[in-house]
Amino acid sequence: MRNPDDVSPHTANAHHAACCDPVFNWQDRQDFDFASRGLVHRPNDPDIRDQDGNIVWHHEQFEAFLKGDAPETVHPSLWRHALLNNFRGLFKVCDGVWQVRGESLANATFIETVAGYICIDPLTTVETARYALKLLYDHVGERPIVGMIYSHTHSDHFGGVKGMITDEDVAEGRCVVVASDGFTEWVLKEQGMAAEGMPSRNDYMYGENLEVSTTGIVDTGLGQMIEGGEVTYIEPTHVIGKEGGKMTIDGVEIEFMFAPGESPTGMHCNFPQHKLLHCADNCYMCLHNVYTIRGAFPRDAMQWADSVARSLQFENTEYLVSGHNWPVFGKENIKKFLGEQRDGIKFMHDQTLRMMSHGFVPSEIANEIKFPPSLARLWHLRGYYGSLKHNVRGIYDYYLGWYDGNPATLDALPPRELARRTLDYMGGVDAVLERAKVDFEASDYRWVVHILDHVIWAEPDNMKARQLAAAAHTQMGYGAENPTWRNAYLSAANELRFGLPHGEKNHRVLRDVLKGMSPLLLMNSLSIRLNGSKAADRAFVINWQISGTSEACHTELSNAVLNNRNGLDPSADLTIRLPRLMLSEFALGQIGVDGIAGIDVSMSGEKSVLSDLADLLDTFPAWFPIATHGLKFGETDQ
Numbered sequence: 001m002r003n004p005d006d007v008s009p010h011t012a013n014a015h016h017a018a019c020c021d022p023v024f025n026w027q028d029r030q031d032f033d034f035a036s037r038g039l040v041h042r043p044n045d046p047d048i049r050d051q052d053g054n055i056v057w058h059h060e061q062f063e064a065f066l067k068g069d070a071p072e073t074v075h076p077s078l079w080r081h082a083l084l085n086n087f088r089g090l091f092k093v094c095d096g097v098w099q100v101r102g103e104s105l106a107n108a109t110f111i112e113t114v115a116g117y118i119c120i121d122p123l124t125t126v127e128t129a130r131y132a133l134k135l136l137y138d139h140v141g142e143r144p145i146v147g148m149i150y151s152h153t154h155s156d157h158f159g160g161v162k163g164m165i166t167d168e169d170v171a172e173g174r175c176v177v178v179a180s181d182g183f184t185e186w187v188l189k190e191q192g193m194a195a196e197g198m199p200s201r202n203d204y205m206y207g208e209n210l211e212v213s214t215t216g217i218v219d220t221g222l223g224q225m226i227e228g229g230e231v232t233y234i235e236p237t238h239v240i241g242k243e244g245g246k247m248t249i250d251g252v253e254i255e256f257m258f259a260p261g262e263s264p265t266g267m268h269c270n271f272p273q274h275k276l277l278h279c280a281d282n283c284y285m286c287l288h289n290v291y292t293i294r295g296a297f298p299r300d301a302m303q304w305a306d307s308v309a310r311s312l313q314f315e316n317t318e319y320l321v322s323g324h325n326w327p328v329f330g331k332e333n334i335k336k337f338l339g340e341q342r343d344g345i346k347f348m349h350d351q352t353l354r355m356m357s358h359g360f361v362p363s364e365i366a367n368e369i370k371f372p373p374s375l376a377r378l379w380h381l382r383g384y385y386g387s388l389k390h391n392v393r394g395i396y397d398y399y400l401g402w403y404d405g406n407p408a409t410l411d412a413l414p415p416r417e418l419a420r421r422t423l424d425y426m427g428g429v430d431a432v433l434e435r436a437k438v439d440f441e442a443s444d445y446r447w448v449v450h451i452l453d454h455v456i457w458a459e460p461d462n463m464k465a466r467q468l469a470a471a472a473h474t475q476m477g478y479g480a481e482n483p484t485w486r487n488a489y490l491s492a493a494n495e496l497r498f499g500l501p502h503g504e505k506n507h508r509v510l511r512d513v514l515k516g517m518s519p520l521l522l523m524n525s526l527s528i529r530l531n532g533s534k535a536a537d538r539a540f541v542i543n544w545q546i547s548g549t550s551e552a553c554h555t556e557l558s559n560a561v562l563n564n565r566n567g568l569d570p571s572a573d574l575t576i577r578l579p580r581l582m583l584s585e586f587a588l589g590q591i592g593v594d595g596i597a598g599i600d601v602s603m604s605g606e607k608s609v610l611s612d613l614a615d616l617l618d619t620f621p622a623w624f625p626i627a628t629h630g631l632k633f634g635e636t637d638q
């Protein structure tokens with residue numbers, strides 16, 4: 001077999017074919033004009049680092065290879081998009097409006113006011129936010145941030161807030177923080193319960209354990225990658241309701257439009273004095289992501305299409321910016337772009353429902369659906385983030401859930417048993433491996449990873465199967481136009497070859513988001529750690545009170561369930577008073593019972609109940625296997 005990282009003739013041929021495919025208009029250079037227009041300064045620091053010297057954002061490593069024609073290891077269409085995302089630095093969008101792009105996964109947009117700036121979206125982490133603000137100060141002028149607007153609830157749009165403003169700026173009225181109704185609640189829902197508990201899935205999608213190189217991560221669609229560093233949060237001081245609203249911040253008029261789509265509380269901001277519209281993450285230079293493969297509930301595609309359609313009401317818009325990628329310039333271009341974005345998402349929605357109503361199941365729809373040529377050839381609807389294939393499954397799931405309606409799938413055997421028995425019917429693992437090698441040589445990669453997945457479920461340590469599956473994933477990664485798919489395939493190849501990542505996890509630290517949680521919400525996140533089997537037949541009640549406040553809740557264990565309710569229970573077995581941070585660290589498994597100590601801590605009642613509770617809680621691993629299917633607790637290697 002060739003070196004597993006070499007490009008196969010099949011992948012190379014597919015890339016050559018893409019270069020001649022009429023769906024791609026390589027002569028259309030408008031995006032290169034828009035992405036580079038108004039450059040004020042492109043920094044030449046090799047990278048951005050945190051205070052401990054860790055790299056949180058790469059410049060040099062991307063620049064080492066992002067030039068010229070596509071290498072054979074990257075789909076030419078993805079390469080074009082990666083070149084466009086590499087236009088980075090400080091840009092002037094129009095008089096009084098600036099953007100820092102390409103210095104984070106997201107964009108920061110600044111609008112000059114009489115005495116300062118309004119910022120829309122302070123990036124993902126404090127480190128990149130500070131860097132962006134310094135670029136603005138060095139090249140435009142140092143003036144305070146007097147308004148902070150969060151376009152929606154995803155952390156790449158608020159996490160860097162304390163790199164630009166402080167709690168004191170807000171408390172003392174020097175800066176207003178504006179977001180849509182329900183913002184904090186949705187931040188907690190989207191970042192609290194499930195999302196951050198699944199770093200393995202996140203790492204696959206964003207390629208966080210891949211090298212920055214032409215055989216690793218080259219782009220992530222919305223931007224080059226996600227930065228590391230500290231994620232912070234300051235609660236909004238001004239809430240915009242579903243009916244929208246108008247506001248003037250230090251001389252700048254803003255019209256807010258409630259715009260659910262990529263997030264349930266998205267908000268578009270129109271600046272009539274500047275003829276500028278910011279459309280959150282509802283439009284960017286990639287196909288919408290109705291379902292995100294890191295894992296999240298599917299988004300409401302119909303609402304999303306409507307939010308884009310309603311944005312056409314701002315018909316004087318000359319400058320359209322959003323949370324990612326580059327702007328659209330010119331009234332006619334914007335009208336056309338918004339109409340096409342609207343139609344892209346509505347097409348996926350309507351056609352999925354049409355096919356669903358004929359009885360097609362999700363995998364059939366995913367393999368069947370195609371954009372009409374008029375939409376397929378639009379660069380901004382190419383699948384650089386969402387993809388037609390995974391979006392239509394998300395839309396199906398949004399309406400009908402996971403079940404495809406077929407009773408044969410209603411109570412399927414678990415994957416390991418299914419794999420072992422299927423392989424037995426097929427003549428055993430060795431026979432399957434022999435045929436898989438032939439199919440690999442014939443470049444039938446989708447089939448090879450499917451059938452070898454059964455082998456790896458049956459025999460997680462079968463290195464022959466893992467190496468061959470890794471080779472097939474690598475070719476699929478090189479062949480993928482969608483960078484999140486590429487990242488996922490190449491991450492799978494790594495896990496299959498080398499196992500799970502080792503060492504410290506280079507991940508974003510969510511600090512303030514948890515600090516803002518009420519005791520009840522913290523206990524709800526602790527409840528998902530209760531090991532149901534261990535907790536059977538146990539019962540007790542614990543009161544939790546935040547030191548120095550009246551905030552309290554109680555937790556009752558019965559039927560292997562922790563029920564949490566606000567207030568204190570007078571008949572509790574134990575009452576604990578402790579600082580909020582300590583409670584959040586305990587709830588999230590960052591400290592154990594030993595960590596609940598200090599002058600701010602007091603306990604009354606039966607203290608052993610706390611250890612009893614701690615013994616019943618699971619601690620989640622930094623990474624769990626995705627491609628290698630290692631045995632989970634309770635399973636035996638038969």
Ligand SMILES: [Zn+2]
Nearest residue numbers: 154156281323
């Ligand atoms: Zn975003």
